[in-house]
Amino acid sequence: MIKPTxxxxxxxxxxxxxxxxxDLLVNLSETLASANALSCDIAFNLEGASREELLGVAQLIELAQLLADRxxxxxGQPTASVS
Known part of the structure; x- marks a missing residue:
């Protein structure tokens, strides 16, 4: 019998x-910074659609970095309530 999944x-x-x-957040930030550096380095050696796609990935990584930094x-700070 073949499993469906x-x-x-x-x-x-x-x-x-x-x-x-x-410590987890610091490691997350370092990992994101490394992924961003790698994707940008590779993207700048590409041309056309592949370059644009990889630069899009780099932007997503930067967004994740901003969220992790926030x-x-x-x-350790209390969360503010939204009214």
Missing amino acids: PNPPVRLFTVADGISTE VHDGV
């Missing part, structure tokens, strides 16, 4: 328990 992939990487939110800035 495949088994989920085995995870190769995990995050250790007990790491602080701030969360990191707010760690």
Whole structure:
């Protein structure tokens, strides 16, 4: 019998328990910065649609970086209520 859905992939990487939110956010920011640098370096060696697509990916990475930075800035601060 053929299964309708495949088994989920085995995870190769995990995050250790007990790491602080701030440390996780710092590592997230460093990872995003590396991904952005790689995508920009590769994009500038391309031309046409491929370059534009990869620069679009770089913009998404930058957006994720801004979101991570905002969360990191707010760690440990009370959340403001919106009226």
